Amino acid sequence: MRRIDAILIAFAVFVAGGIIYIIFQYLGFDAYDAGIWSQVLLVLGLIGWVVTYLFRVFTNNMTYHKQVKDYDxxxxxxxxxxxxxxxxEKLMAEKDS
Structure with missing residues (x-):
């Protein structure tokens, strides 16, 4: 991942938090509750991403592992x-013994 990609993802999450906050206010939540619930959704999204990342790490389903396997x-x-x-033929005979 390039540095600009990480910056754009962080900016998108920041904007998504603001949009979620505005949606909650539009649905009738006061500013305090809208802020709390928008943070709850962002934290749950972060936890979900971390869980999927850890799953890929422990199952060796990462891009690096795939590249090494393809190279080998x-x-x-x-x-x-x-x-x-x-x-x-000689190599196969050595393998079988």
């Missing part, structure tokens, strides 16, 4: 292309 797969495929059929 491509590297080993390239190595197999360079090997002769006899070398591949």
């Amino acid at each position: 797969d491509a590297f080993f495929a390239k190595q197999l292309e360079k090997m002769s059929p006899e070398e591949i």
Whole structure:
């Protein structure tokens, strides 16, 4: 993620909080209650994001892990292309024993 992306996301969350506050006031909440409930929704959204992030971390479903796996797969495929059929047969025989 680039720095500008992080800044835009933070700004979007800030604006979303303001919009939620205005919506609550439009629905009839006073300023105090609208502020509390808009913060509650923002905190619940943050907790939800953290939970999904932790889930991706513990299941190794992160972009970095996918890139490393793709690189390893491509590297080993390239190595197999360079090997002769006899070398591949020998390698398979070593694997089985």
